[in-house]
Amino acid sequence: MxxxxxxxxxxxxxxxxxxxxxxxxxxxxxxxxxxxxxxxxxxxxxxxxxxxxxxxxxxxxxxxxxxxxxxRRESVFAFRISDLPNVTRVSDRLLIGLVSVAVAAFAFPAPADFDDDRVHWVSVEEIERFLREVCERLKQSPDLVMREEESFEEAWRTYDRLSPGYKADKGKGKARRSPASSPYWVASVLTWMVDQGLARPAPTRGPEAFQLLERFRIQARELAGNATYAVLASMRREEGAA
Known part of the structure; x- marks a missing residue:
């Protein structure tokens, strides 16, 4: 036919x-x-x-x-970090990439997790705390990252330099987080994931909590061979065993 x-x-x-x-x-x-x-x-x-x-x-x-x-990376449909609003500098793109992989590693730290269809929730506070712990581990043991992973090293060091708490923009109007604070970047990624049908707000789980959807689990599986994911997932597994 x-x-x-x-x-x-x-x-x-x-x-x-x-x-x-x-x-x-x-x-x-x-x-x-x-x-x-x-x-x-x-x-x-x-x-x-x-x-x-x-x-x-x-x-x-x-x-x-x-x-x-x-x-695939060459596709006209490939997502590019530069497509996100208010992402102009190289450091911005590194932060968005780091946070995105951190969400996947936090929720799915082991290969078997990608086959588990249980509901997963994350919050801005949890991802921020996880990344802060990652930064501390890497400062103590920088050899955990291969030398050729220069972009990953630059990303986590950039994140580590950000203010971990609430840092409001200056000016008139209602105070809001500034890009100089790390929670700003975590919240930006999770909010973008909602727009892409990868997550949904879960206010009953607490402030700035999100439910990760099936679409995210399926797409996150593609990160399994990523070197940055491997490092973060390993630390997440150790955290869970502690």
Missing amino acids: TLSQRDLADVGVLIGCGLRPKLRPGADSEYRALLGRYRTDPEFRNAVDGVLDGLDAQVLSESDLGLVLGA
Whole structure:
């Protein structure tokens, strides 16, 4: 069977749905139908996978929550830290990268955790405290990081220099955290994750608490081979055993 022009249009619609992280098949009948076809029609599935491969992307998961797509670094769909608002300096990008990996290592410190679908929660306070402990460990034992990981060393040293407490911006109006404080960067990453359908606020768990969603667990799995993740996850495992 040869796919028709309409079928090829449906391939594009399904990929478009997968690129909208907050869209769920349960709330969109067309998305739900196309996801069902992707699961049951090999020719349609091959067409979707082929188009994604040409775009340097792939399907990471096809659960009832929808398609979770992953993009290779060269892809036009690859996330770039510079895409975040108010991230202009190299040090900003290093901080965002460090915090993002820290959230994954904190919630999923062992490979088996990526296969565990239990609900995970994190808070700004927990991630800030974890990263402060990481910085202290690395200051005491800098050999824990390989010499070639210069960007990681620069990232944690930049984080360590930030104010760990509340530091408000100067000027009129309501006081708010300044980029000179580390909680600002942790809160920025977690808030961005909400916008990307990776987390949701969990106010009943406490101030600035968030529930990590399935989409984050699936995408965080891609970090398992990352050297920075390996170091942070190892420290998190040791922390849990203490």
